[in-house]
Structures are given as C-alpha cells and as structure tokens.
Amino acid sequence: MGIVEGRTAVVTGGAQGIGWAIAEALVSEGAKVVLADVDGKAAQAGAERLGGCDVAVGVTCDVVSADDVDRSIQTAVSIFGSLDIMVNNAGITRDATMRTMTEEQFDQVIAVHLKGCWNGTRLAAAVMRRQRSGAIVNVSSISGKVGMVGQTNYSAAKAGIVGLTKAAAKEMAHHGVRVNAIQPGLIRSAMTEAMPEHVWNQKLAEIPMGRPGEVAEIASVALFYASPLASYMTGTVAEVTGGRFM
Template sequence: MNQLLEGRVAVITGGAQGIGLSIARTYVEHGARVVLGDLDAASARASASDLGGDEVAIGVRCDVTSADEVQTLIDAAISTFGSLDVFVNNAGITRDATMRTMTEDDFDLVVDVHLKGTWNGTRLAAAHMRQHGSGAVVNISSLSGKVGMVGQTNYSAAKAGIIGLTKAAAKEMAHHGVRVNAIQPGLIRSAMTEAMPQKAWDAKMAEIPMQRVGEVGEVANVALFYASDLSSYMTGTVAEVTGGRFM
C-alpha cells in the first residue's frame, strides 16, 4: 500500500472513539504516528494502545477549551515523535434542546468545545507549522452547520462557525505553506446515531439520495486526503461526506 503519511505526525482531538479514532487508525495505516487527545485520558491511552502502542500512538488528556491543554497536546507530539505535521480538530459534544428550553450554559459549552476548541487547535498548530513551511489542519464541521437542525441552535451555530474560521485561517496561513480545510459529515453510523428513535432515523434516511448511512471510515478517508499531498493545492475548502443529503 502507498503510505500517504509516511514519517508524519498527527494530533487528533476527540481521538479516543468514533470518527476521531477512525481517523487515527487510518492515519496509522498510512504510516503516521498519532497523538490522541481526549477529555477521557484512560480511553485515550487505551485507544492508543490498540493502535500499536508507544511506537506509533500515545493518548493525552486534553480539554480543547483550554489553550494551555491544547499546547500540551502539541508539545507531546513534538517531544515524543519529533514533529507536528497534521492537526485534526474533531472533539465535540451535543446538548440538544429547542431554543425555548436550552440553557445558556448548554449554549456556551457547545460553542466553547466546538468553535473555541477548533480555534485553539488551528491557531496553535499553525503557529508551529508555519515555522517549518508546511502542515495540514483538518477541521470537522457538520451538515448541521450548513442547513441548521431543529434543537441544535448551539451545535449548528458552532459548526457553521468552524467553516468561517477554516476559510479565514486558510487565507492567513496559505503563504506560510499551511493548509486548512474542513469536512462536513452527514448521518454517520455511531453509538449516538444508532440510539435515535426509529421515526427520527427513518426521516433522516429519506433525505439521503444514496439511501444509506455513512460509516466512520468514509469520513476518515476524506481526512486522510486532506492530510496528505493528494490535496496539496487545496485550502479553505469544505468536503461534504453526506451521501448527497442536502446538496
């Protein structure tokens, strides 16, 4: 197999499970060494061990709303593996509720984790990458940031904000050789989506022209593309991984 990320080091936030872990696994398969950042330090370490242990992966506790903790994550990548070539801003949470019932704290928390967390990761990773004249930042947005979803004024706002942030950062960093791109997944199979009521599931499936749910590996493949030289002339772009939903 062609090793698209041979010799590169990647940091993935929210990397202990789900889409983040799938991205990490795909990167390792393509020759990268990875640092998994996650609020759950034990899960991050366990997932790193599953990926092959200290030679290829380490797990580090990270609250992405704290710039200091994100910097610690970057420092761990450099001190352990010697560089930072790819940074994936994937960490996220949901606190769904209608506007009428959503608390201010739940609005602030979701915006902080997704939008401020992505800003922290993008700016701190780019600050290191620009010194070396190369690097790729991959930001995980959501289809909710394109169309807005009922009960997700906080999440949709944050995920839309990630697109604006991505484009602005891409313009700032292009002449430094650092690329910044975003992915908007649609309905992806996970523990969270499979716990949905059947009626909600059926309604979402009816909106998907490809008539199937996406798999985490299909998002990971696009994250691999953006991290690798295959996308060397792309920055500030948004890839929709949605099966054609809301195109």
C-alpha cells in the same frame, strides 16, 4: 510507503467515533499519532490498540483549555519530532429547542466546538508556520450548512468552524500550511443509532444514496486532506453526506 509516512498528527476527540477512525486511518498510512481526548484513559487505551508508544500516544485534553491543546501538540513534537497534521474533531451535543435550551448548554457547545477548534487551529499553525508545512483538518457538520431543529448551539458552532477554516486558510497559505474542513452528514455511531426509530428513518429518507455513512468514510476524507494528494487544496469544505442537502 503510506501516503502520510513519516508525518505526525494530533487528533482531538481521538478516543472514539470519527476521531478514532481518523487516527486509525492515519496510522495505517504511516503516521505517528497523538490521541488527545477529554477521557485520558480511553485515549491511552486507544493508543495501545493502534500499536503502542512507537506509533501512538494518548493524552488527556480538554480542547476548551489552550494549555491542554498546546500540551498535546508539544507531546507530538517532543516524542515524534514534528507536528504535520492537526485534526480538530472533538465535540459534544446539548440538543434542545431554543425555548428550552439553557445558556449553559449553548455556551458548552460553542466552547467545545468553536473555541476548541480555534485553539487547535491557531496553536498548530504556530508550529507549522515555523516548519513552513502542515495540514489542518477541521470537522464541521452538515448541521452548520442547513441548520437543524434543536441544534441552534451546534449548528452555530459548526457554521462557525467553516468560517474559521476559511479565514485561517487565507492567513496561513503563504506559510505553507493548508486548512480544510469536513461536513459529515448522518454517520452510523453509537450516538446516532440511539435515535428514536422514526427520527432515524426520517433522516435516512433525506439521503439520495439511501444509507448512513460509516466513520471510516469520514476518516478517508480526513486522510486525503492531510496527505500530499490534497497539496493544492486549502479553505475548502467537503460534504460527506451521501448527497443529503446537496
């Protein structure tokens, strides 16, 4: 049996990148998964790749909308019978220096990352507290620990997710619900590999392990947090960075 056998998960931003890798890891260890993504067609295609309606369903979800998030959660409950794992992963970037960043760019990033994570955490917790069990995994970033040039919006949102996680963990612990966060560092993806070579090399030089991470290495930590292996862990933040900014 897999370590999350018989459990049901919702993964936001689950159609690609880290979200997809997390969904894949959960399914490989026995979970049923709802892929919730703003790109509904990609979510449905991803669900088919995971094995189709017996193990995965794709739904359209804009995490800024509480109704969309709630609909994703209710899909998990109605089709698979429970909500045991919630992974709040959806995110965007709108990088710019403070001098050039628009108010809209700031608001968009705060809304998707921070409000989206709050929507997912509070709505999942409402279901899980009735079950008196559940695991919520929030995806932050090392940018929320150290701050990055050109990311006042993103760094603020990702730092906020850490605070949200710790506050929610305190509120939900006595209901049997665990809430933890992951802070990825430089992870190999289509977005990061599109960086100018000198920027990539600069970031790589900051990593003691001397290489970028892979999406599967974030997924394995999410799987751990979601599983009984982390049964006595709540309110924690795992830095998955290869030692960068330790």
